Amino acid sequence: MSKSIKSILALCVLGFVGACAQPAQEEYVVVEPEPISTEPEQTEKYE
Numbered sequence: 001m002s003k004s005i006k007s008i009l010a011l012c013v014l015g016f017v018g019a020c021a022q023p024a025q026e027e028y029v030v031v032e033p034e035p036i037s038t039e040p041e042q043t044e045k046y047e
Contacts (some may be wrong), residue, residue: 001009
């Protein structure tokens, strides 16, 4: 076989292997939200 046919065949094999490869699975990261601070309660001190 000539070099060009071998090169084309190698590219086809690499393309086939790349297409059949399993996709990388994404990692899901869960971030806990910080607690929301509450406003101070109103007192009767300044009425």
